[in-house]
Amino acid sequence: MRKPKHEIQGAGCAGACCLRVEHLGVDMGGADILRDVSFHLHCGQIVALIGPNGAGKSSLFKAVLGQIPHSGTIEFQKAGGKHTRPLIGYVPQSPAFDRGDPVSVFDFFSAAISSWPVFLPTPKSLRRRVLSCLERVHGADLIDKRMGALSGGELQRVLMAMALEPLPHILILDEPLSGVDIDGERQLLDMLDEICNQYDLSILLSTHDFATLEEYADQVILLKSTVLKVGAPGEVLSSDEFKSVFHLDLGKGAGT
Amino acid sequence: MELWYQIVSVLPFDWAGPDGLYFMKNALLAVLVISPLFGLLSTMVVTNRMSFFSDALGHSAFTGMAIGAIFGFVDPMWCAVVFAIAFSLLFTLVRHRTHMASDTVIGVFSSTAVALGIFLATLGGKSFTKFNNLLIGDILSVEPGKIGLLALILLLVIVLWLMSFNQLMLSSIHPALADSRGIRVFWQEAVFSAAIAVVVTVSMTWVGLLVINSLLVLPAAAARNLARNMRQYHLFSILGAIVAGIAGLMTSYYAGTSAGASITLYLAAFFAVTFLLRGRRA
Numbered sequence: 001m002r003k004p005k006h007e008i009q010g011a012g013c014a015g016a017c018c019l020r021v022e023h024l025g026v027d028m029g030g031a032d033i034l035r036d037v038s039f040h041l042h043c044g045q046i047v048a049l050i051g052p053n054g055a056g057k058s059s060l061f062k063a064v065l066g067q068i069p070h071s072g073t074i075e076f077q078k079a080g081g082k083h084t085r086p087l088i089g090y091v092p093q094s095p096a097f098d099r100g101d102p103v104s105v106f107d108f109f110s111a112a113i114s115s116w117p118v119f120l121p122t123p124k125s126l127r128r129r130v131l132s133c134l135e136r137v138h139g140a141d142l143i144d145k146r147m148g149a150l151s152g153g154e155l156q157r158v159l160m161a162m163a164l165e166p167l168p169h170i171l172i173l174d175e176p177l178s179g180v181d182i183d184g185e186r187q188l189l190d191m192l193d194e195i196c197n198q199y200d201l202s203i204l205l206s207t208h209d210f211a212t213l214e215e216y217a218d219q220v221i222l223l224k225s226t227v228l229k230v231g232a233p234g235e236v237l238s239s240d241e242f243k244s245v246f247h248l249d250l251g252k253g254a255g256t
Numbered sequence: 257m258e259l260w261y262q263i264v265s266v267l268p269f270d271w272a273g274p275d276g277l278y279f280m281k282n283a284l285l286a287v288l289v290i291s292p293l294f295g296l297l298s299t300m301v302v303t304n305r306m307s308f309f310s311d312a313l314g315h316s317a318f319t320g321m322a323i324g325a326i327f328g329f330v331d332p333m334w335c336a337v338v339f340a341i342a343f344s345l346l347f348t349l350v351r352h353r354t355h356m357a358s359d360t361v362i363g364v365f366s367s368t369a370v371a372l373g374i375f376l377a378t379l380g381g382k383s384f385t386k387f388n389n390l391l392i393g394d395i396l397s398v399e400p401g402k403i404g405l406l407a408l409i410l411l412l413v414i415v416l417w418l419m420s421f422n423q424l425m426l427s428s429i430h431p432a433l434a435d436s437r438g439i440r441v442f443w444q445e446a447v448f449s450a451a452i453a454v455v456v457t458v459s460m461t462w463v464g465l466l467v468i469n470s471l472l473v474l475p476a477a478a479a480r481n482l483a484r485n486m487r488q489y490h491l492f493s494i495l496g497a498i499v500a501g502i503a504g505l506m507t508s509y510y511a512g513t514s515a516g517a518s519i520t521l522y523l524a525a526f527f528a529v530t531f532l533l534r535g536r537r538a
Contacts (some may be wrong), residue, residue, distance in 0.1 A: 067432065082268065103485070103486065104484060104488065108426075119421060146484060
């Protein structure tokens with residue numbers, strides 16, 4: 001278990017730096033994808049979103065990112081209670097890159113963070129800036145590789161470095177562990193922990209990998225159209241709601 | 257133009273001298289303007305998987321010409337430009353609104369446009385033959401004024417590229433990610449497809465409808481075989497287009513063939529060579 005970094009944990013936002021989602025609903029083509037979703041996300045916390053396929057995890061991310069219309073409110077407040085629009089870094093679910101595309105990591109990165117056209121010769125300062133961003137995820141050696149030639153773990157690291165520039169208030173990762181091997185997974189989780197500690201931002205990620213939840217997540221949200229259970233990883237994994245959703249039993253102390 | 261004729265006169269060709277053939281000199285200048293234009297657009301057509309789309313645009317441009325001819329415009333090109341822009345915007349809109357695969361959407365648009373074009377062109381028992389020159393194209397018929405127009409378009413495309421290539425590339429690679437970084441994905445694609453529409457329509461008369469799409473696909477398709485980043489990609493694509501353009505024009509002059517087809521064959525050879533060399537990159 002990780003140490004709590006804020007005195008005010010639990011239900012309320014009070015004066016802490018926090019994202020507050022209240023009664024969020026998403027309706028697509030007449031079907032309720034999400035209804036009455038409420039939770040709080042504190043700065044410095046890693047929150048894992050779990051739920052079966054089609055539970056609305058990606059829709060929830062899209063709603064928070066403002067890409068689809070939703071009901072309810074999404075509010076962000078900085079420490080001290082000042083409300084502001086949150087800056088969100090988004091790491092999409094490992095996108096498929098065409099292996100032949102002549103897009104190098106540098107091209108992709110600089111297209112996103114600067115307005116210098118990527119087809120012109122590169123200024124040294126821009127290259128240094130991209131290098132220092134990649135350094136955050138220990139990926140400086142990837143800069144001249146083509147996007148299509150990256151492994152799943154390397155791609156996730158590059159996308160994460162991109163989401164951290166400019167430094168966001170909230171980092172959202174859509175299934176960062178899918179398509180990543182065991183070593184890559186270990187590396188990614190350590191990195192998330194490092195980023196969370198170093199920059200004091202909140203991390204919201206979705207995952208299907210329950211075995212490692214307890215190592216890194218401060219809070220787990222079990223989602224299936226609505227929030228079924230929120231709490232510490234052990235608590236959620238051993239809950240009745242978890243068992244009935246997944247028909248399996250992983251939590252410590254299960255069966256007692 | 258006088259300056260250009262003086263520059264050309266140093267070339268060791270029989271048509272290039274002071275009393276040489278002006279239509280060849282004009283055609284050479286036109287090729288020097290058109291090929292970098294196509295080389296540039298080509299990079300994004302290929303990256304954005306729009307090669308079939310630019311083909312459909314060519315067809316729609318022909319329909320625009322037919323409509324223009326019916327209304328009796330002296331120069332139906334402008335009517336075709338307007339029609340092609342409308343066509344491309346409508347296509348972008350439909351592609352964003354449905355979950356249909358884009359080649360299906362293109363197929364729907366392309367066949368509709370062609371059918372409408374043939375229907376209008378043959379309305380009242382008219383003959384189709386007057387449109388035949390659009391199919392093959394004739395670069396030798398280009399006038400200095402039109403070269404100026406093409407140069408202006410080249411300039412505008414370069415400005416567009418400088419301003420929005422980054423956003424366009426991100427939108428094409430990953431729309432959701434681009435959106436999360438504040439890029440207006442829809443408008444990027446709409447402006448880009450409108451740009452292709454204008455270029456295809458304006459240059460159709462000289463390049464020929466049947467081969468114009470190859471100019472939009474082959475340079476970048478060949479460059480893609482070798483390039484490892486965006487700078488190499490653009491460089492190879494534009495250089496390849498210019499070399500093939502000049503070589504194709506020369507061949508067409510000495511062998512008496514269509515310039516558009518000759519250029520395309522050189523580009524195809526460029527593709528074949530790069531394809532064989534492609535294994536060497538990491």
